[in-house]
Amino acid sequence: MKKQGFRQSQAGLHTWTGLLVGWILYLIFLNGTVSYWREEITRWSRPEIAATKDLETVARGAITHLTATAPKAASWTITLPEERASGAVATWKAKGKPAFRRGTDPNAVTIGPDGKPVTVRDTEGGNAFYRLHFDLRYIPVLWGRWVVGFCTMFMLVAIVSGVITHKKIFADFFTFRPGKGQRSWLDAHNALAVLSLPFHAMITYTGLITLMVLYMPFAATANYPTLKAYYADSAPAAKPPKPSGHAAPLVDIGQVLRIAETTWDGGKPTVIRIDNPGDKAALITAYRRPSETLVDGRHEIVLDGVTGAIRSTAEPSSSGMIARGGMVGLHAARFSPMTLRWFFFLSGVAGTAMVATGLIMWTSKRRAKLEGRRHFGFWLVERLNIGTVAGLPLAMTGFLWANRLLPLNLANRGDWEVHVMALTWLAMLLYAFVRPPRRAWIEQLGLTGLALVLLPVFDQTATARGLIDSLKAGDGALVGMELGLLGLGAAFLVMAWRVAKPRAPRKTERALAPKLAEAHG
Amino acid sequence: MIVLALLFSLLGFATLALAMDRHHQAVHRTRPAKRRKRLMQLGGSAALTLSLIASIQAWGPAYGSIGWLGVLSAGAAPVLLVLTYAPHRLAIRRKP
Structure with missing residues (x-):
């Protein structure tokens, strides 16, 4: 008892x-x-920017750009494309200015696969x-x-x-x-x-x-x-040395990449920071790609900026750091190879569906x-469920549509994409409160499905990177995106259809029902 | 190797499910004999162990043990769906 x-x-x-x-x-x-x-x-x-595996061209392009625009900067930072990403970002910090924190960095320039700066939409x-x-x-x-x-x-x-x-x-x-x-x-x-x-x-x-x-x-x-x-x-940061005032050419960036590769057993840097570029006291810090280690945390090499000699290397070493880094790594799965990533994703879908159910x-x-009686709590929960479980995916799809449809020269365009997502969600929440619940479920699920399915259609007809173009180019990531949107859209349409036409129990189930009841006591 | 891990996981869970009275009944219309049940439990567990070994072969010990958990979920889900919608598909030939 x-x-x-x-x-x-x-x-x-x-x-x-x-x-x-x-x-x-x-x-x-x-x-x-x-x-x-x-x-x-x-x-x-x-879609403006293609993927590349050639880090050296991109890094060289970034250096060329930074040398031309900010030769006297306190530091340069180059973010190189990860294995699955595209485009590098080159930015710089003026002397005596604090490091840039949040929002859009005015000094940042995107570098394309050919090493030239490209204009990409603000997103x-x-x-x-x-x-x-x-x-x-x-x-x-x-x-x-x-x-x-x-x-x-x-x-x-x-x-x-x-x-x-x-x-x-x-x-x-x-x-x-x-x-x-x-x-x-x-x-x-x-x-x-x-x-x-x-x-x-x-x-x-x-x-x-x-x-x-x-x-x-x-x-x-x-x-x-x-x-x-x-x-x-x-996480002690190497203190940037005082500039000596004597000019000296920077070590070749290709050599920096090769040194990193030897030190890390074929590993590649994700960020390269250069303090005092063009000065004799230049210092280069390379941070390793998080996709190459399970243990999240700083894996870095510090090099002399003129000779390229290794000054120091660091990685998480204390057991506490490794334990924490391992768990963070496991959570974000940045390390994950592609098939393993699919298992993470599918488990995540199961988790999302678990919360929804x-x-x-x-x-x-x-x-x-309740037998049809009115009840405030029930009414509130039912409507919030519709506006969230069906409305939030629609809002997120709205973000993707905003990415495609908002004018490219709109001020704060990146923020507006997020505003569109938030406003869509708000609209769906309100919508759920004014429609009969079953209708609201069907309409919101159906709308989400349609919005998702139509995205690849739009890409195929209105952009140069539709499904067929990506298939021809052998671009697996974009093919996966388009097919994923289609698949998710189909899943939402099926859900909408199932709510609209609840299925009658099938013969086998009816035959089994008494037995099941018996088995359960 | 990953495919092999998935197959072992699928096989393991299918066998374990059939070792349960309710599912055995749905598939074969009878409850399994004690011996048969025991054998299937052992066989199913063995298949899941083989799935772990295959995962480690595919991804190495660290990623492999993580990946195995995903392989387990991915193997069990189809068994559940088949038992729900087409239990007879799971039928294995009776021993003579």
């Missing part, structure tokens, strides 16, 4: 923590999952979804991270209490009984949760770890006067009990 009481209390905990943070969790899961294709989405968002690309999933938007970044951390903590509670609540985790491992209303939602929710349980637990826990110094700073604050001092000590279950469970 006592045991039953415990399980029931866990069920209550699971239901109410899940509901409390469900909508934001859905946003976090959905945008985080999409972020496994962050680089691909960014590439798709900037955040995949970063918009990536940042949304832990910073949120339109509120201060730190608040956003606290909200996300709060929700993540409750997600962890929901995972543990969910496992305890699940009465037949092994007996029902492979069980899904469709066409049975609430029972089917519970089965789907359980299956999505159990089949990817290791992923859900991992992603939630490591998610907290990524921002652990924000959430639990006490170990750091107990040992350091300020958090800033802790950061400075845990959980939210829907809350209403499906109570609808029967």
Whole structure:
């Protein structure tokens, strides 16, 4: 009897923590999952620029550009394209000015695969979804991270209490009984949760770890006067040397790439910073690509800027740093090879669907009990479910459409793409409150499906990088994007269709039903 | 190697599912005999172990153990769908 009481209390905990943070969790899961294709989405968002594997040409082009525009800068920074990304960014910092932090860097110039500067549309690309999933938007970044951390903590509670609540985790491992209303939602929710349980637990826990110094700073604050001092000590930056005042030519950038490659066993830099360019006291710091190591953190080489001699190398070395870096690496999967990335993505989709089915279950469970009576809480949850579960994907698709349709010379165009996403979501939330719920589900799911399916059609007819062009060019990332949009769109259309025409139980299921009931007691 | 890991995972979960009374009944209309059940549990677990080995072969020990968890999910999901929509497809020939 006592045991039953415990399980029931866990069920209550699971239901109410899940509901409390469900909508934001859905946003976090959905945008985080999409972020496994962050680089691909960014590439798709900037059709002006092609991919390249030739880092040397790009790096040389960046140096040429920086030498011409800012020969007397305090430092130059070159961000080289990652394995899956396109385009380099060259930027510089004037003497005595603080380093640039957030927003659009006025000194930044994009360098194309031929090493020449290119004009690309102002867009955040995949970063918009990536940042949304832990910073949120339109509120201060730190608040956003606290909200996300709060929700993540409750997600962890929901995972543990969910496992305890699940009465037949092994007996029902492979069980899904469709066409049975609430029972089917519970089965789907359980299956999505159990089949990817290791992923859900991992992603939630490591998610907290990524921002652990924000959430639990006490170990750091107990040992350091300020958090800033802790950061400075845990990731000591090589202090830029004072310029000597004597001019000296910079070491060849191709040689820097080769030195990095030898030091890192074929590894490549993602960022190269050059302090005091053109001075005898020039210093070059190369940071390794995060895609090459599981352990997230700074892997760097510091070189003499004139001779190219290695001054120092660094990588995460203490066990604490490696443990944390490993978990952060596991969360973001920057290391991940392509097939493994697909498994991460599919598990993320399962997680998103798990949150969505959980939210829907809350209403499906109570609808029967209410028997058509009005109830404020029920009404609110049902409408928020529609506007979020179906409305948020539409808003994100709206972002992609804004990327294609907003005028290229619009001021703050990148921000406007995000505004379009936010406004679409707001509109869908309002829409869900004024339409009958079933109609709203069908229309929002259908609209999302259409908006997704039409994107590749638009690309094929109105841009030079449609599906067929990318197939011809053998550009796997863009082919994947177009097919992915088509596939997702089809999935949403099927969902809309299923809501519109609920399927009658099939013969085999009807025949099996008594047996199943018997098996369950 | 990754395909092999997936196949082992699929095979393992299908066998484990058939070792369960309810699913065996749905597929074969009978409950499995004790011995048969035990054998299938062992066989299924062995196949999942082989799937881990194949994953490590494909990705190395660090990425392989992570990838295996994905392979497990990807193998179990189709078994669930087949058991739901076409349980007879899972039928294996009875021993003579």
